[in-house]
Amino acid sequence: MPDPVIKVQGLRKSYDDLEAVRGIDLEVAAGEIFAFLGPNGAGKTTTVEILEGYRPRSGGEVSVLGVDPENADRSWRNRVGFVLQESRLVPELTPRETVEQYAGYYAHPRDIDDTVGLVGLADKANVRTSKLSGGQQRRLDVALALIGDPELLFLDEPTTGFDPSARRQAWDVIGGLRDLGKTVFLTTHYMDEAQALADRVAIIASGQIVATGSPESLVDRGVTRTEISFRLPAGLAGPDLPYGIRTAARIDAGGVSLVADDPVPVLRELTNWAADRGVGLPGLTVGSPSLEDVYLELTERADGEGPS
Amino acid sequence: MTGVALVLHQFRFDQKVFWRNPAAVFFTALLPLLFLFLLATIFKDTHFSDLNVTGATYYVPAILTLAVVSATTVKLATNLPAEREAGQLKRVRGTPLPPAAFVAGRVGNSLVISVIMVVLVSLIGSLIFGVTIPTETMPAMLVTLAVGAFSFSCLGFALAAVIPTAEAAPAVTNATLLPLYFLSGVFIPQDELPNGVLNFASVFPIRPFFEALFTAWDPHTVGAGFEWGHLAVVGAWGLFGLLIAVRFFRWEPRR
Numbered sequence: 001m002p003d004p005v006i007k008v009q010g011l012r013k014s015y016d017d018l019e020a021v022r023g024i025d026l027e028v029a030a031g032e033i034f035a036f037l038g039p040n041g042a043g044k045t046t047t048v049e050i051l052e053g054y055r056p057r058s059g060g061e062v063s064v065l066g067v068d069p070e071n072a073d074r075s076w077r078n079r080v081g082f083v084l085q086e087s088r089l090v091p092e093l094t095p096r097e098t099v100e101q102y103a104g105y106y107a108h109p110r111d112i113d114d115t116v117g118l119v120g121l122a123d124k125a126n127v128r129t130s131k132l133s134g135g136q137q138r139r140l141d142v143a144l145a146l147i148g149d150p151e152l153l154f155l156d157e158p159t160t161g162f163d164p165s166a167r168r169q170a171w172d173v174i175g176g177l178r179d180l181g182k183t184v185f186l187t188t189h190y191m192d193e194a195q196a197l198a199d200r201v202a203i204i205a206s207g208q209i210v211a212t213g214s215p216e217s218l219v220d221r222g223v224t225r226t227e228i229s230f231r232l233p234a235g236l237a238g239p240d241l242p243y244g245i246r247t248a249a250r251i252d253a254g255g256v257s258l259v260a261d262d263p264v265p266v267l268r269e270l271t272n273w274a275a276d277r278g279v280g281l282p283g284l285t286v287g288s289p290s291l292e293d294v295y296l297e298l299t300e301r302a303d304g305e306g307p308s
Numbered sequence: 309m310t311g312v313a314l315v316l317h318q319f320r321f322d323q324k325v326f327w328r329n330p331a332a333v334f335f336t337a338l339l340p341l342l343f344l345f346l347l348a349t350i351f352k353d354t355h356f357s358d359l360n361v362t363g364a365t366y367y368v369p370a371i372l373t374l375a376v377v378s379a380t381t382v383k384l385a386t387n388l389p390a391e392r393e394a395g396q397l398k399r400v401r402g403t404p405l406p407p408a409a410f411v412a413g414r415v416g417n418s419l420v421i422s423v424i425m426v427v428l429v430s431l432i433g434s435l436i437f438g439v440t441i442p443t444e445t446m447p448a449m450l451v452t453l454a455v456g457a458f459s460f461s462c463l464g465f466a467l468a469a470v471i472p473t474a475e476a477a478p479a480v481t482n483a484t485l486l487p488l489y490f491l492s493g494v495f496i497p498q499d500e501l502p503n504g505v506l507n508f509a510s511v512f513p514i515r516p517f518f519e520a521l522f523t524a525w526d527p528h529t530v531g532a533g534f535e536w537g538h539l540a541v542v543g544a545w546g547l548f549g550l551l552i553a554v555r556f557f558r559w560e561p562r563r
Contacts, residue, residue: 052402053402054398054401054402054560074404074406075404077402077403077404078404080402082399082402084395084398084399084402086394086395086561087394087395087396087398087399088394088395088396089396090325090396092324092325092328092329093321093324093325093328097321097324101317101318101321102403104314104317104318105314105403105404105405106403106404107404144399148403148404
């Protein structure tokens with residue numbers, strides 16, 4: 001098996017008294033789209049900036065493309081591309097000129113017009129970047145990250161603040177990177193983004209990794225529970241429900257909802273009860289967890305254990 | 309691309325950005341020319357007895373001083389903090405472009421704008437206000453311009469290093485330079501300034517730069533007109549600026 005593109009062991013970072021990253025391990029394989037999820041303040045940006053070579057670490061081992069990013073040199077920077085969380089474009093230049101400028105920095109740049117086209121800006125290539133929409137500017141950011149033909153791309157919250165259609169377009173561009181054989185390290189706090197794009201996901205909360213795996217495996221792991229909800233049948237009230245259900249459920253305005261680690265016995269009890277009484281269970285839904293539920297549960301749980 | 313080619317590449321885009329920004333062109337290029345027209349016209353027939361020159365002869369080197377400082381210190385000290393805050397410097401820092409090539413491109417950009425301004429101010433002074441362009445003292449003028457442009461570029465990077473935000477940049481730069489222009493005789497003729505003020509101003513780089521340029525343009529100058537003492541003061545400020553810049557310049561925005 002080839003060496004991982006990113007390998008992190010026991011990474012720590014402290015600012016004065018605050019321990020922002022508390023010993024994390026990560027591995028990203030070549031050609032993978034890896035999503036790094038976490039709420040603001042979880043240590044996500046700190047970790048990414050250490051991997052990008054912008055920030056020194058307090059402890060642990062980090063290897064990115066076989067190099068410690070603290071010793072990043074020109075040849076390493078030739079192999080890596082960045083979309084930074086906040087980096088505005090030069091308003092006086094056009095997208096084509098901006099890409100041309102960055103192409104000059106790299107040893108083996110991609111074709112300029114090809115790259116402008118790849119991010120869907122061919123028809124905007126010669127207008128000032130100040131005239132582009134937010135989504136178009138972000139796609140130009142991706143073009144700048146790509147122009148050096150890097151093996152590895154860091155995308156730090158590439159769709160924050162986008163409207164839904166701009167996000168879809170950005171996703172198409174990012175998904176297209178997979179076809180180019182790039183390894184992508186994607187930072188996001190949108191669950192649907194990770195679910196739509198990523199091969200693997202790591203969730204960070206309070207400076208620690210709380211889960212890793214494919215989006216599907218995280219959902220299937222049973223770390224979250226199932227939500228069951230229905231409306232009370234006409235003529236029946238909360239106290240009429242079986243004891244086990246009425247004590248576990250939240251009942252308001254005729255709506256009943258409860259969460260269960262294992263939904264099967266609960267549903268059996270509920271349907272038996274309804275059948276005994278000859279009533280239905282209007283609006284019955286059994287919700288399987290989304291990645292968002294997993295994420296919320298994991299990050300909230302870690303928050304409760306956190307130092308502050 | 310390597311070395312010189314990279315610097316030229318960077319410089320080409322810096323030039324594009326400059327000429328496409330109307331505010332930058334106005335403040336850096338047009339405002340000094342406007343001051344030249346105003347001051348040289350108002351004081352055209354005034355004879356400054358102290359120096360035994362007319363107003364026009366006095367204000368050509370004075371406005372050259374203003375123009376070079378505007379193209380170097382002011383431009384760098386206002387642009388770089390804004391680009392740092394916008395994350396543009398951080399993005400560039402993440403590419404293989406060597407920081408030295410970035411800096412050289414910027415200094416080159418300021419130097420070229422300075423050269424254009426020197427040519428324009430000299431031509432306007434000569435053709436419209438009848439000021440004689442130096443011949444024998446031309447080498448002294450060019451050396452003075454070179455030392456000045458380099459030193460004031462270093463000071464621009466130094467100011468950019470210590471100015472915390474884009475918002476503070478124009479305020480700090482103007483609060484530093486405007487009083488020095490007035491105390492150094494760039495706007496107010498030095499005839500009108502007490503000696504104490506001029507001596508005080510001579511400690512800072514603008515006054516000695518202006519004096520060295522004035523000597524090169526002064527028709528009474530005998531010999532080559534090199535003002536080595538003044539150039540040493542300007543150069544020392546430049547080196548001080550360089551040290552501050554190397555020590556404190558940051559590529560990333562403050563959080």
